[in-house]
Amino acid sequence: PDAVTYNTLMGAHSRGAGASEVEESFQRCRESASGSGAGGGPVEDWPNAVTYTIRMQPAAYAGDYRRVDELWQEMEAAGVRPEACNMWALLTAFEMARPPRPEA
Numbered sequence: 001p002d003a004v005t006y007n008t009l010m011g012a013h014s015r016g017a018g019a020s021e022v023e024e025s026f027q028r029c030r031e032s033a034s035g036s037g038a039g040g041g042p043v044e045d046w047p048n049a050v051t052y053t054i055r056m057q058p059a060a061y062a063g064d065y066r067r068v069d070e071l072w073q074e075m076e077a078a079g080v081r082p083e084a085c086n087m088w089a090l091l092t093a094f095e096m097a098r099p100p101r102p103e104a
């Protein structure tokens with residue numbers, strides 16, 4: 001498996017799933033990608049910006065910008081350079097957290 005395979009697997013698991021299911025999928029992929037899981041071996045360039053976006057999605061849709069920021073900080077600490085998809089997650093979290101405007 002390569003980075004695209006792991007991201008595709010995580011993305012499939014994230015459809016309709018909550019944050020805990022996405023994190024569980026991430027941990028299973030991480031074990032496999034590091035070579036400690038079944039059938040795995042070291043995978044270059046994974047996790048990447050897309051991986052972190054998949055992890056950010058549940059928090060973004062829930063308006064949990066603090067969790068998105070935590071993942072952003074984790075991503076940068078891991079040496080992964082943020083991309084537009086990560087900015088989308090952050091902006092979505094802020095939008096979803098905003099209280100609705102009263103009708104005029």
